[in-house]
Amino acid sequence: TSMMKEFERLLNILQVFKKTLSEEDWSRRCKEIKIKEEEIVKLLNKYENPEYFLAVQRAVKKCVKKRLYRKRKKGEWQDIKKVSKAFREREHRRIDLWLDKMKEQVEKTRREEGVRMEADLVLSEVTAKKTEAKRFINLFNTLIKLRSARVQQLKSSGNFVSQSEIKSFTQVIDKLKKLWIDQLKEYNIEEQGLRVMLNDAEVERVNVEAKVTKQIHKKWNELFFGVGANKQFIWPNSLEELIAVRYEWDRFIVADNTCLSSKIPVGWIVPSKPSNSEWSKYLQK
DSSP, X not given: OHHHXXXXXXXXXXXXXXXXXXXXXXXXXXXXXHHXXXXXXXXXHHHHOHHXXXXXXXXXXXXXXXXXXXXXXXXXXXXHHHXXXXXXXXXXXXXXXXXXXXXXXXXXXXXXXXXXXXXXHHHHHHHHHHHHHHHHHHHHHHHHHHHHHHHHHHHHXXXXXXXXXXXXXXXXXXXXXXXXXXXXXXXXXXXXXXXXXXXXXXXXXXXHHHHHXXXXXXXXXXXXXXXXXXXXXXXXXXXXXXXXXXXXXXXXXXXXTSTTTTSOOTTOOOOXXXXXXXXXXXXXX
């Protein structure tokens, strides 16, 4: 394209200045045009060559193929980014839900622990009040015995004993004693309620721990044996199946003198020392 423009420019110059140019300048301009013409002819011949045309076609196809490949890869990368973004968002939501659930469980456990501690404190106070009530009741019983002994001593000595004083003393002591006995009954009822509440809380805690442990064991079994494969693995459905499983196990039996045949494999979780005698022989290096 640039060569054609240059060729046209030279022709225009000749047409404009054909009357004013000198013979020398005219010849020089004509030579330039001739050179450009030869270059254009060479290019035309080159383009008309079938091999060159096929090479250009191959190059164009290659460029188109490369462009389509890049476009496809770009689309695949965009799809991967979208899938990855959706996966991250889904995992973030799942993690957030898990964190919220764990936070709720922690708060629930903290509240339950607070209630239990408060119940323990109240129970301790109730126990102290019961002890105090029993102490007063025993004190009143002791006073009654002392008063009775004092009256008997006075009567034995021939001294006058006022019945009104005895009656008044007895009434006062009986009222006080009844007051503390009723209070002791209330303390016993309150203590019983607190102990039932604490026992229920302990039972619930044990049940929750057992449930969590069961879920952990289930996850480990699914990890090792797959979902639904645990029961089939542990409990064969027939004698033939049991024999087949044992046959597969027996294939790995080796002689006692085989290297590392009686050693626990690397990576296995072993009991903390000191272990029992059954494990100790396998722990020896």
